[in-house]
Amino acid sequence: SLFEQTKQEHVEQVLEKLELAENAAPSSFRDTRTDLSKYYLEAKDNV
Numbered sequence: 001s002l003f004e005q006t007k008q009e010h011v012e013q014v015l016e017k018l019e020l021a022e023n024a025a026p027s028s029f030r031d032t033r034t035d036l037s038k039y040y041l042e043a044k045d046n047v
Contacts, residue, residue, distance in 0.1 A: 003040040006033050 005011070006029075015026040 001040060003033070003036050006036065 015029065018026045
């Protein structure tokens with residue numbers, strides 16, 4: 001699933017590098033991933 005793909009190690013590594021560069025993208029991405037997690041769990045419960 002898309003949510004599971006966002007949890008892969010290489011995604012985390014990219015986010016860490018962006019944070020070191022003081023880029024705003026990681027926090028935005030993490031917020032979006034949190035929302036995606038909620039929707040993923042809700043959909044999983046509905047199956």
